[in-house]
Structure formats: C-alpha cells, structure tokens
Amino acid sequence: MxxxxxxxxxxxxxMTFAMVTGTVIGSGIFFRNEVIxxxxxxxxxxxxxxxxxxxxxxxxxxxxFSTLAVRNPEQAGLVGLSEHLVGRRYGYAFGWFLAxxxxxxxxxxxxWISARFTVVLFQWVPxxxxxxxxxxxxxxxxxxxxxxxxxxxxxxxxxxxxxxxxVLKVIPLIIMGxxxxxxxxxxxxxxxxxxxxxxxxxxxxxxxxxNPFFVALIATIFAYIGWEAVLNIASEVKNPxxxxxxxxxGGMLVIIAIYVSYFVGIFGSAPLDQIAGAGGVRTAFETLFxxxxxTLLFVFVIISCLGTLNGLMIxxxxxxxxxxxxxxxxxxxxxxxxxxxxxxxxNSATLFLLAVAAWMVAWGxxxxxxxxxxxxxxSGGRVATFDIAGLVPxxxxxxxxxxxxxxxxxxxxxxxxxxxxAPAAATLGAxxxxxxxxxxxxxxxxxxxxxxxxxxxxGMLYYNHKKAKGGDDFDxxxxxxxxxxxxxx
Numbered sequence: 001m002x003x004x005x006x007x008x009x010x011x012x013x014x015m016t017f018a019m020v021t022g023t024v025i026g027s028g029i030f031f032r033n034e035v036i037x038x039x040x041x042x043x044x045x046x047x048x049x050x051x052x053x054x055x056x057x058x059x060x061x062x063x064x065f066s067t068l069a070v071r072n073p074e075q076a077g078l079v080g081l082s083e084h085l086v087g088r089r090y091g092y093a094f095g096w097f098l099a100x101x102x103x104x105x106x107x108x109x110x111x112w113i114s115a116r117f118t119v120v121l122f123q124w125v126p127x128x129x130x131x132x133x134x135x136x137x138x139x140x141x142x143x144x145x146x147x148x149x150x151x152x153x154x155x156x157x158x159x160x161x162x163x164x165x166x167v168l169k170v171i172p173l174i175i176m177g178x179x180x181x182x183x184x185x186x187x188x189x190x191x192x193x194x195x196x197x198x199x200x201x202x203x204x205x206x207x208x209x210x211n212p213f214f215v216a217l218i219a220t221i222f223a224y225i226g227w228e229a230v231l232n233i234a235s236e237v238k239n240p241x242x243x244x245x246x247x248x249x250g251g252m253l254v255i256i257a258i259y260v261s262y263f264v265g266i267f268g269s270a271p272l273d274q275i276a277g278a279g280g281v282r283t284a285f286e287t288l289f290x291x292x293x294x295t296l297l298f299v300f301v302i303i304s305c306l307g308t309l310n311g312l313m314i315x316x317x318x319x320x321x322x323x324x325x326x327x328x329x330x331x332x333x334x335x336x337x338x339x340x341x342x343x344x345x346x347n348s349a350t351l352f353l354l355a356v357a358a359w360m361v362a363w364g365x366x367x368x369x370x371x372x373x374x375x376x377x378x379s380g381g382r383v384a385t386f387d388i389a390g391l392v393p394x395x396x397x398x399x400x401x402x403x404x405x406x407x408x409x410x411x412x413x414x415x416x417x418x419x420x421x422a423p424a425a426a427t428l429g430a431x432x433x434x435x436x437x438x439x440x441x442x443x444x445x446x447x448x449x450x451x452x453x454x455x456x457x458x459g460m461l462y463y464n465h466k467k468a469k470g471g472d473d474f475d476x477x478x479x480x481x482x483x484x485x486x487x488x489x
C-alpha cells in the first residue's frame with residue numbers, strides 16, 4: 001500500500017446529487033413513518049407539518065454549509081470548516097464525534113433496518129419478531145461487510161450502485177405519493193382516517209405523550225440525516241464551487257417534496273389502525289397495490305435502504321482519514337494512508353467498519369432486552385428504548401451551533417443574507433431540534449450525553465498539536481472566512 005495522502009476528484013454533479021438524495025432518502029422515510037402515523041393518529045396535517053418543518057430546518061443548515069464549502073472547496077468538510085471557524089481543538093472534537101458516534105451509529109442502524117426489511121420480505125420469521133431475529137443480525141452483518149468490500153475494493157462500482165439506488169428508491173415513494181393520495185381521496189380512506197380517534201399510543205413509540213408534533217418532528221430528523229456525508233467527500237467532487245450547492249440545496253428541496261407526498265399517500269392507503277406501528281409500510285403497499293405489486297415495491301424499499309447504507313459507508317470511511325491527515329486521532333501515519341490502486345483510505349475504512357458493528361450491536365440490544373428496564377427507570381417509565389436515531393441529533397446540532405455563530409462573526413466577505421440571516425435561522429432551527437429531543441425523551445437524552453462525554457474524553461487523549469505534513473490547512477488565528485479558491489478537477 002502506497003501512501004500519497006491525496007484523494008482524487010472523481011465525483012461529478014450526478015454522483016454528488018445522488019449522494020445527497022441517495023444517502024438522505026433511505027430507511028427513515030419508511031420505518032419512521034410508522035412512528036409518525038402512530039404519534040399523530042388522525043391528525044394528518046400535524047404529520048405533514050412535521051415533515052415540512054424538519055425539512056426546512058435541515059435545508060437551511062445544509063445551505064449554510066454549502067456557502068462555506070464554496071468559499072473554500074479544498075477544505076469543505078465539517079471537520080475542516082469547524083476547525084477554521086471555531087478552532088483546531090474544536091474541529092478535532094467534531095471530527096472525533098463524526099468518526100466514533102454519528103456516522104457509525106447511523107450506518108449500523110441502516111444495516112439492521114435493511115436486514116429487518118429483508119427478513120420481513122421473505123417471511124423467515126413472523127413480522128412481529130423480525131426486529132430481534134437472529135436472521136436479522138446475521139444478514140445485517142453480511143450487508144455491512146458486502147458494502148464495505150465494494151466501497152474499498154471498487155469505488156467506481158460503489159458510485160454506480162449508489163446512483164442506481166438513488167434512482168430506484170424514489171420509484172416506490174413517488175408511486176405511493178401519487179397513487180395513495182388519489183385513491184385515498186377517491187375511496188374515502190383519507191377522510192375516514194382523519195375522522196378516526198387518534199391512534200397515538202405512548203408506550204408503542206417510547207416517547208412522552210404530551211406533544212405528538214414534537215414526537216413526529218424528531219422522527220423526521222432521522223429521515224433527513226445523510227447530507228453531511230457529501231461534505232466528507234467534498235475533496236473528491238469535481239468543480240465543487242458549482243456542484244456542491246446544487247446538490248445540497250436542490251437535493252434537499254426534492255427530498256422534502258417527495259417525503260410530504262409519500263406521507264400523504266401512505267395516510268390514505270389503508271385504515272389507520274393497519275398502517276400505524278410496526279409493519280405498516282408493507283401493509284400500505286400490499287393494500288394499495290395488492291400482494292404481488294406490493295411485494296415488488298417493497299423490494300425497492302430494501303434497495304433504498306441499501307443505497308443509503310452505501311452512501312453512509314462512503315462518507316463515514318473518510319472520517320478517521322480526515323483526522324489522520326492532520327496528524328490527530330488513532331495512529332495518524334497508519335490511518336492517513338491511501339491505497340495507490342483504488343485511491344481509498346482502506347485502513348480508515350476498516351476501523352470505521354468495526355465502529356459500525358459495535359453500534360449495530362448497541363442498537364440491536366434495544367430489541368433483545370439487554371438493557372432490561374434501565375431506560376424505563378431513568379425516565380420514570382416513559383422511555384422504553386435507547387433510541388440512538390432520535391438522540392444523536394442533540395450532539396450533532398450542538399456542534400453545529402458554534403460554527404453558525406462564528407460565521408456571523410468572521411464572515412466579512414459574505415453578503416448580509418449568508419453572513420447573518422441564514423446562520424441565524426440555522427442556529428434557531430438547530431436549537432429547536434435540541435429542545436424537541438429533550439422535551440420528548442429527557443431521561444434517555446441525559447444518559448446519552450453522559451455516554452457522549454466519556455467517548456469524547458477518550459478522543460481528546462489522542463489530540464495533539466502536530467501539523468500534518470506540508471502544514472495545516474487552517475490557521476486557527478484567522479480573522480475571516482477563507483477566500484474562494486480555484487479547484488482543480
């Protein structure tokens with residue numbers, strides 16, 4: 001293995017756009033919709049509002065980072081931008097969080113969900129047992145290793161797979177959105193569901209019952225996560241000054257429209273008591289399109305999940321590499337190596353794979369009873385599981401807020417909208433999401449923060465001030481945002 005420490009620009013607009021849509025659109029729109037329907041019950045408009053609000057908050061956050069990426073496309077990642085704006089130590093801490101908690105936890109969940117839907121498709125076990133089935137865990141591990149092997153051994157194949165999945169995954173969403181909405185209005189299912197008594201069951205979703213909108217909003221946030229992976233491959237994007245903003249902003253607008261349409265279609269596809277809760281997705285498809293067609297569309301759902309898994313794996317594999325190139329984190333000399341044939345940081349990818357597997361076990365422990373009644377105890381009986389997907393937004397958005405504030409302080413070359421309005425709106429949106437998580441699951445959130453503190457303390461033991469070979473790309477004492485640079489590619 002030859003170490004050049006340099007990734008080539010190999011992703012065009014199509015792949016970059018597909019990286020946004022293909023990574024964001026995945027399991028969240030399917031399995032979190034079951035939670036939302038259970039939470040809002042007959043109040044369809046509360047569910048619609050949650051999808052729109054969650055999408056707009058994510059859009060404005062992504063927009064702020066797209067403007068920063070345009071200013072300095074050579075260092076457009078979350079780690080590089082936060083390091084420049086807030087400080088080297090802060091950038092390292094953010095990068096450590098992305099490498100050890102954010103990307104591996106979400107990737108592990110995606111592997112588990114992909115496996116769970118596959119087990120349901122082939123009916124290897126009763127649907128109610130799929131979550132904790134041994135088939136699910138074995139298949140999830142297989143998916144992880146297979147996707148990992150494809151991304152490190154053949155990046156071009158992984159890129160083509162991702163683009164193909166990005167196209168295929170919108171098919172069931174659009175069909176359900178259009179057909180479900182029309183048929184629901186024609187046969188009266190939509191109106192009947194809106195007249196039903198709310199189906200919200202607190203114990204079923206594991207949240208406080210005081211505000212269904214907040215429960216639905218937190219569920220949507222997982223479905224909108226994934227755009228961050230694009231910034232992790234910014235150094236590999238061709239013409240990033242043009243392609244990154246188009247992919248981030250344009251992609252998010254398309255995603256919001258698809259999500260809202262799909263939710264309305266699902267709402268009108270079948271009686272509410274059949275689609276709210278576990279198994280609701282397949283029931284909706286089979287009710288509307290009959291068993292054969294419904295099964296075919298459910299296959300597309302699994303492809304969608306695998307495409308998102310692929311996207312998170314591509315982006316997540318660069319996290320330890322990003323730290324190592326700055327001579328920080330675990331064994332920088334080892335994890336900064338790039339394979340001369342595939343141009344992939346294989347050592348970083350392998351370490352990431354191990355972190356993903358660990359998080360998948362932690363997620364699966366929810367369904368096997370490993371935690372016992374611990375989370376019921378810490379939350380006074382109101383939170384049933386360690387919902388990683390709902391808790392990670394606390395720390396992600398907490399890391400983002402100081403970056404937004406520093407944009408307003410240092411962004412002297414930005415226009416008034418990009419310097420003040422957009423980052424201020426992003427700050428308010430991120431703060432609101434943090435509040436919503438604490439509001440719905442305070443006990444589990446506090447435990448998660450304790451765990452987060454331990455992981456971050458371990459990470460800081462590996463921090464040092466040595467500069468990467470050739471000098472550090474960011475000056476911690478700079479007074480303004482980096483000037484726009486001309487990219488090669």
